[in-house]
Amino acid sequence: MKIKIYRLLIKWLLKEMRRLKRKKATRVEARPTVPPEQFPQTFVIESFFLSELIPILTRGANEEMHFLTGPKLGPIRIVCRLAAPVPLNRQSPVFVSASAKSVASVLIPIIEQGAELHICAHSHPGGGAGATTPSGTDIGCLGKLQKNGSPAIGCIVTRDGYVRFFSILTNFHVMVLGSGVKEITKNVFHITR
Numbered sequence: 752m753k754i755k756i757y758r759l760l761i762k763w764l765l766k767e768m769r770r771l772k773r774k775k776a777t778r779v780e781a782r783p784t785v786p787p788e789q790f791p792q793t794f795v796i797e798s799f800f801l802s803e804l805i806p807i808l809t810r811g812a813n814e815e816m817h818f819l820t821g822p823k824l825g826p827i828r829i830v831c832r833l834a835a836p837v838p839l840n841r842q843s844p845v846f847v848s849a850s851a852k853s854v855a856s857v858l859i860p861i862i863e864q865g866a867e868l869h870i871c872a873h874s875h876p877g878g879g880a881g882a883t884t885p886s887g888t889d890i891g892c893l894g895k896l897q898k899n900g901s902p903a904i905g906c907i908v909t910r911d912g913y914v915r916f917f918s919i920l921t922n923f924h925v926m927v928l929g930s931g932v933k934e935i936t937k938n939v940f941h942i943t944r
């Protein structure tokens with residue numbers, strides 16, 4: 752009789768162990784497959800801010816460059832203001848160049864303000880969405896910055912209101928909120944106001 756009880760007890764224990772094992776396996780499978788840190792960096796910009804940025808970047812015949820900054824909430828980056836202008840050592844209609852020292856002089860105050868460098872924006876001559884295509888220099892410069900760990904992306908604008916956002920190494924998403932904006936293709940917009 753005693754043996755029969757032990758046998759029943761062992762049988763029940765084994766059954767219970769199998770049930771718990773199954774439960775654990777289902778719990779593991781139910782976990783999200785994408786960890787939260789892989790959520791793409793999302794840049795949120797007002798169309799009004801872009802409509803004010805374009806004349807600043809295209810005020811003369813030369814290419815102009817500005818760093819855009821603002822707060823960050825996890826992977827959400829609010830692009831809402833211009834950093835101090837970068838002192839440029841060479842400027843022409845198709846090329847902008849700044850020394851590492853002058854770039855650092857602008858980036859240090861951004862970090863001290865508790866903000867983040869979100870976007871490196873510059874202008875291109877010509878018009879239409881095609882004119883916003885990044886040059887070899889643009890790809891090289893942004894690639895170097897991103898290789899050093901910056902999640903900042905690039906932005907190119909034209910005088911006729913086209914704006915392109917681009918990245919070399921990072922996955923990103925741009926949201927342009929407000930009126931007077933039309934999405935042309937992925938990450939290319941036309942500001943119509």
Ligand SMILES: [Zn+2]
Nearest residue numbers: 875885886889
């Ligand atoms: Zn360029």
